[in-house]
Amino acid sequence: MRVVVVGASGNAGTALLRRLRADGGHRIVGVARRLPSGAEYSGMVWRSCDIGAPQAVGELTGIFRDADAVVHLGWQIQPSHDRTALRRTNVDGSRAVIDAAVEAGVGALVVASSVGVYAPGPKDRRVAEDWPATGVAASSYSRDKVTLEGMLDAVEDRLRVVRLRPGLIFQRDAGSEIARYFLGPLVPVRLLRFGRVPVIPDNPRLRLQAVHADDVADAYARALTSEVRGAFNIAADPVLTPSVAAEMFHGRTVPVASSVLRTAAAVTWRMHLQPVDAGWVQLALSAPIMDTTRAATELGWRATVDATDALRELAAGMAHRAHADTPPMSAKWRAPGRLPGTGNPY
Numbered sequence: 001m002r003v004v005v006v007g008a009s010g011n012a013g014t015a016l017l018r019r020l021r022a023d024g025g026h027r028i029v030g031v032a033r034r035l036p037s038g039a040e041y042s043g044m045v046w047r048s049c050d051i052g053a054p055q056a057v058g059e060l061t062g063i064f065r066d067a068d069a070v071v072h073l074g075w076q077i078q079p080s081h082d083r084t085a086l087r088r089t090n091v092d093g094s095r096a097v098i099d100a101a102v103e104a105g106v107g108a109l110v111v112a113s114s115v116g117v118y119a120p121g122p123k124d125r126r127v128a129e130d131w132p133a134t135g136v137a138a139s140s141y142s143r144d145k146v147t148l149e150g151m152l153d154a155v156e157d158r159l160r161v162v163r164l165r166p167g168l169i170f171q172r173d174a175g176s177e178i179a180r181y182f183l184g185p186l187v188p189v190r191l192l193r194f195g196r197v198p199v200i201p202d203n204p205r206l207r208l209q210a211v212h213a214d215d216v217a218d219a220y221a222r223a224l225t226s227e228v229r230g231a232f233n234i235a236a237d238p239v240l241t242p243s244v245a246a247e248m249f250h251g252r253t254v255p256v257a258s259s260v261l262r263t264a265a266a267v268t269w270r271m272h273l274q275p276v277d278a279g280w281v282q283l284a285l286s287a288p289i290m291d292t293t294r295a296a297t298e299l300g301w302r303a304t305v306d307a308t309d310a311l312r313e314l315a316a317g318m319a320h321r322a323h324a325d326t327p328p329m330s331a332k333w334r335a336p337g338r339l340p341g342t343g344n345p346y
Helices: 011-023 056-064 083-104 140-153 172-182 189-194 213-224 242-248 258-270 278-286 293-299 307-319
Strands: 002-006 027-032 045-048 069-072 108-112 160-166 168-170 199-202 208-212 230-234 236-240 252-255
Touching: 002 011, 002 056, 011 027, 011 172, 011 213, 027 056, 056 083, 069 083, 069 213, 083 108, 083 140, 108 140, 108 213, 140 160, 140 278, 160 213, 168 172, 168 213, 168 307, 172 307, 189 307, 199 242, 208 213, 208 307, 213 230, 213 293, 230 293, 236 242, 236 307, 242 252, 242 307, 258 278
Parallel strands: 002 027, 002 069, 027 045, 069 108, 108 160, 160 230, 168 208, 199 252
Antiparallel strands: 208 236
């Protein structure tokens, strides 16, 4: 099977490459703007492409020609202060991937969506894939995922489309990347070496789902080799809450109102003290808890790593600056003089 993975050098992409190479029998093409240099990424074809560039459709059509399937994982989280740069990759780039997949006549297009595509929902029960995919208006990430899924809706009659909607994706080697994109250089993540977080903000709406990158890769592999279509929720148990985190990291919870969380994020983001805006807080407070029954019944998928173990692995990765030999997952925190949320780290 010839599989083209767009965004193959990121968190989910590196895990999917591990899985496909372990399976054997696949001809894998990795697409990234900057190509990885590590020996573990040799033995496959790599193609450089900036999917947000004006000529991207033509370049990608050539790369996709004769592909059995394309997996689209390309996405930018940063620079959060440059909305134009994010839309260039996330919206324009996704449109280029989708148009090229149609033009090249690929057999299937499997796309990374997110729990972030859902409208605000319940935290005390689980929702299936038919929950409204209208997003959280305050979050630009969510709005872009809604736009992406709208583009997929328009081509579903022309090729097999699968969209995976995972929760937070963790693995040890993503420690440096996730800390860089979501925490910034002022957070003393090395203190996690002691396995302690003294104080954890508590809010009844802070209930999140996570999944290990290898389990996400398993879901992608299953989607590639089946005939399924449509959306699949992907998440592991248990649901992560402040009390769960406090027990894991030997800390204590402190009640914090939603408005205080949003204001603190907005002020520190505007001051360039940390790299994520208040939209991410609102998304965390709003995202529903997902039901993964469809993935279990139609893909035969179940998480093999529970969410708490995945979080422990990520925390250890952050503490020890774990990384991979790809530009998105490098150990570099930021270029000299670059403020959090500025400059293109990709």
